Amino acid sequence: MATAMYLEHYLDSIENLPCELQRNFQLMSDLDQRTEDKKKEIDALASEYIAKVRDYTPEQRVQHLQKIQSAYSKCKEYSDDKVQLAMQTYEMVDKHIRRLDADLARFEADLKEKLEGSEFDSPAGRGVKKNRGQKEKRGSRGRRVSExxxxxxxxxxxxxxxxxxxxxxxxxxxxxxxxxxxxxxxxxxxxxxxxxxxxxxxxxxxxxxxxxxxxxxxxxxxxxxxxxxxxxxxxx
Structure with a gap:
């Protein structure tokens, strides 16, 4: 019964996780495509500048270089957004893993307490002192987690x-x-x-x-x- 309760609560908590991950991955893919398009635009502007630089006036040169600089800034902005989104996605998954670790620790502690209680109440287990101190368990990733x-x-x-x-x-x-x-x-x-x-x-x-x-x-x-x-x- 306790197992079903823990499992049901955890499944409820990750019900929306696949949709959230799919959305983030799609956004990262879109940012990748925008970055590639912007890089092509930069290459085209650079080629145009090299081909026509002798015919440009000083003002035209400055304006063209500003276009290239603006495109580079936009490309960096897309890349930063993708990195930030990837870090948020990692934290999202890690949060659920941490919860699973904590749930496993609590479940094992409850199970051990019940077993110790049955031993204490049985004739053979009378006089056995229960250890109610803090217990450390290994979680789903092998970490030691505390109650x-x-x-x-x-x-x-x-x-x-x-x-x-x-x-x-x-x-x-x-x-x-x-x-x-x-x-x-x-x-x-x-x-x-x-x-x-x-x-x-x-x-x-x-x-x-x-x-x-x-x-x-x-x-x-x-x-x-x-x-x-x-x-x-x-x-x-």
Whole structure:
């Protein structure tokens, strides 16, 4: 019964995922086509400029070069939009994977608690003390996930702010995790997100997020916090 409940809730949560993915992939394909068309336009403008540059007045040369520059800017804009859309698509899928990890952890914890309860109530199991401490389980991607999920916001430059559940793991477990090679890395240690993390308040910080242990923190400090690199830059 519990299995059916977890499965039903998860299937409901991903009901619209295929349509959303198809829409994003179609948009990326359209952006690709626009970029290719704009590149052809740039080639044509460049060829025309080279062929007629001697006959152009200084004003005509400037106007033609401005057309080429404008086409390059539009091409870059399409490329940036495609990159941003790809990152949003990755986050969309990753969010559902994280939820699956958390659901699996809760289901296994519920199942183990029921088994321990039946052992405790049976004659052979009397006197057995239940361990109600925090349990760590392996999720769908081999990560160790905690029953107590925290939430952190991932900042992406030039894009929206995403709220995702952070899987609570210890640093010693990270090296053993089979992690998606495309998953972004953070902090001075260049590892994936895990445990408690803190964001640098410098909007131009190239790293942005740091593990507590790597920056010698045990609790979140009051007020603004800057990473070691940004602190040195501010002092300069």
């Amino acid at each position: 107590e999920d925290t939430v952190k916001k991932k900042k992406m430059k030039g894009g929206p702010v995403y709220a995702d559940s952070v899987l609570s793991v210890t640093p010693s477990d990270v090296l053993d995790m089979p992690v998606d090679p495309n998953e972004p890395t953070y902090c001075l240690c260049h590892q994936v997100s895990y445990g408690e993390m803190i964001g640098c308040d410098n909007p131009d910080c190239p790293i942005e997020w740091f593990h507590f242990a790597c920056v010698d923190l045990t609790t979140k400090p009051k007020g603004k916090w800057f990473c070691p690199r940004c602190t040195q830059e501010r002092k300069k």
